[in-house]
Amino acid sequence: GNSVTQMxxxxxxxxxxxxTINCTYTATGYPSLFWYVQYPGEGLQLLLKATKADDKGSNxxxxxxxxxxxxxxxxxxxxxQVSDSAVYFCALSHNTDKLIFGTGTRLQVFP
Amino acid sequence: xxxxxxxPSHSVIEKGQTVTLRCDPISGHDNLYWYRRVMGKEIKFxxxxxxxxxxxxxxxxxxxxxxxxxxxxxxTLKVQPAELEDSGVYFCASSQTGYASGxxxxxxxRLTVV
Numbered sequence: 479g480n481s482v483t484q485m486x487x488x489x490x491x492x493x494x495x496x497x498t499i500n501c502t503y504t505a506t507g508y509p510s511l512f513w514y515v516q517y518p519g520e521g522l523q524l525l526l527k528a529t530k531a532d533d534k535g536s537n538x539x540x541x542x543x544x545x546x547x548x549x550x551x552x553x554x555x556x557x558x559q560v561s562d563s564a565v566y567f568c569a570l571s572h573n574t575d576k577l578i579f580g581t582g583t584r585l586q587v588f589p
Numbered sequence: 590x591x592x593x594x595x596x597p598s599h600s601v602i603e604k605g606q607t608v609t610l611r612c613d614p615i616s617g618h619d620n621l622y623w624y625r626r627v628m629g630k631e632i633k634f635x636x637x638x639x640x641x642x643x644x645x646x647x648x649x650x651x652x653x654x655x656x657x658x659x660x661x662x663x664x665t666l667k668v669q670p671a672e673l674e675d676s677g678v679y680f681c682a683s684s685q686t687g688y689a690s691g692x693x694x695x696x697x698x699r700l701t702v703v
Binding site for chain 1: 593645689
């Protein structure tokens, strides 16, 4: 069945460091891929998405490229801020409106 | 517009008790979804309403869970009787389009069963 695997956290970085959170998926065909973020005390928010191979989603300095050949959708940011501290979830949707999520990766950014 | 509202934000109950979670979707959103995250694991789908009808309840774990959506407006998720493994965060989302990219999530209810 369809599934999402993302790196375990927590990921701990200093401010202005480069961030990568790995995400790979298992699905037939071409699912839509998403990154959601949950800031402390808030709900899940859509951060970015990509709907077809080689698409790049981007928002708030974050980017992720849909790589069909490696079934990956890694999240990157060139320079993280303390305010980026949150839990990040990779997810897919395939031929349905249901989302399949990964386990989440907690990011902690220190000044 | 107001977002998706869930309450309570936190609930601590004893094993065997009953708890009811509520979700108020964005006005006009016909699609309402329940998801939950159990103790650091992945967020999993529970069920999907279209208006007052259950479109898909394939993720409901067992018959201790009962979801309703009165008049196609707010929804409740009742757990009766609660077990320790029900502890987690329960998320509600609503959507106008029915597409995954159109979800708006609430901030969740953290349920702790002791």
